Amino acid sequence: MDWTAVKVITTSEAVEAVSYILTDEGAQGVQIEDAADFQDLHKGKYGNRGEFIDPSSIPHRQSGAAVTGYFPQDIFVPELLPTIHQRVAKLSDYGLNPGENKVSAEVVDNQKWATVWQKYYHPLRVTNQLTIVPQWEAYHPEDQREKLIYLDPGMAFGTGTHPTTRLMLEALEKVITGNEYVIDVGTGSGVLSIAAKLLGAGKIDAYDIDEVAVNSAKKNLALNPDAQGVHVGINSLLDGIHTQADIVVANILAEVIVPLILQAYVNLRPGGKFLVSGIIDDKASLIRRKLREQGFIIEDEQQMKDWHGMIASKPIEVK
């Protein structure tokens, strides 16, 4: 049996709460590595018959803590990671320091990740026009409007089925009329860039901070003959980008969207649109306020489960 191990880097004080979150999200077991467990151990302190233990000879964390949850194959973990990150971040509301809150996943044992996928990933019409098709499935469109996005998801986020992605697929469908210049920030699997191209966008630049995502996006774009010509590169948000796009689309956590708001504004032409999701319910008012403070007009907001997606526009007459 293969498992996906989700590791959260946190603090000693938060290990119990993080263990609870991982278990609540479906982990069947957790493992805790806590530097605090070793702080009070001194060479020679233990042993019944005079033998002693040297803690420095036992590999352990020097600071903080890591909690690893083991998830069975029937839970698709990459799309759980933002929720886990959000829930751990919220521990500060309860007076617990979440620490670094770095969340990562890896498949343990030797079965390939793709095989895990193939069990429960099947063609799915996610919007009026867009259907996600796993690369290994044969599928024929049901009608002329239907456009197919072929994906081999690998480890990058973006199967098209998560509410945050669907909100952005719907938003792209609403705003693309033809030939727009689109920037896709946090492209993950590349799903939004592929969708934008199929819907008629012109030039597309896609960026992600994570090399795994960049490689996955390139592979997925190559699977879609009608989505060629997209530039994919490593970049944090729009750092160092100076351009005038028609659309900036980003499905990233609210904390990351906040610094992107100014960057999106300056990189959009007047009248351009900022499509944004990844916004959990209790962060929606913060993002609305920050968008308005920047000068954006919020044209549309949709909610799917606990997640919000917004379409904001830069005024044509910029004051």
Ligand SMILES: C[S@@+](CC[C@H](N)C(=O)[O-])C[C@H]1O[C@@H](n2cnc3c(N)ncnc32)[C@H](O)[C@@H]1O
């Ligand atoms: C929730 S996923 C979205 C993937 C895909 N666009 C979708 O909608 O399904 C967020 C992506 O943003 C990337 N990311 C996180 N912080 C970033 C940053 N500062 N700059 C660029 N990309 C970032 C992550 O690596 C991840 O691939």
